[in-house]
Amino acid sequence: MKEKSKAGENFNLKKESKGKRKKAFFAKNAKYVAKNILGDFLVLKRDKHILAGRIVEVESYLGKDDDASHSFSGKKTARNEILYQEGGIIYVYLIYGLYWCFNIATSPEAHPQAVFIRALEPVKGVEQMKKRRGKKIRNLTNGPCRWTMAFGIDKNFLGKKIYSGQIYILEKKKKNFNITETSRIGIDYAQKSKNLPLRYYIEGNEFVSKR
């Protein structure tokens, strides 16, 4: 099924969604949360503007048994300790000294799993996103650190709740798409888990990140 782009302003978020994802949803395991937020809308309110994107590509990180995870083998540091808190807490970190990666901690407390949001399809606030990135729509949000740039995500979001008034996820009513599963990107150092099918994306969607 070929996905039609909804990028632009002719989009009614409330009409398209069932409502906010609540705290309890994020207490599920990372695979479940990752698959189920595909097609949902990530909404951010800032400076009286609403930015929103449809979640089209995600990865799950499974914690203690996953050598690609920051919390592999129970490793706990100042940076990642937030993963050990209850599900629904936002985990952002700086990569290559340049970009911010955005994750949502999932699972009950002490179970340090996470969902990594890799790409969005812009649906609201496109002009604001362009202001931040100065690119054509096609390249605004089609990568893990591209969409965080477009949305202005940085360390200020570390530890915030994903079911808050400022940033939240709206559940998509009808999920009429196929999900493709592949191995995760950029984790070849993880000998044990690099080939696990923990990356999920909406089949045919043009905003899925490129290799």
Added chain:
DNA sequence: CTCACGATTAGA
């Protein structure tokens, strides 16, 4: 204290 390096991107 030192220092290697990364769940990436943009550009040649």
Added chain:
DNA sequence: CTAATCGTGAGA
């Protein structure tokens, strides 16, 4: 293909 750029974390 490589440079960019810096907080983090492991080790001395």
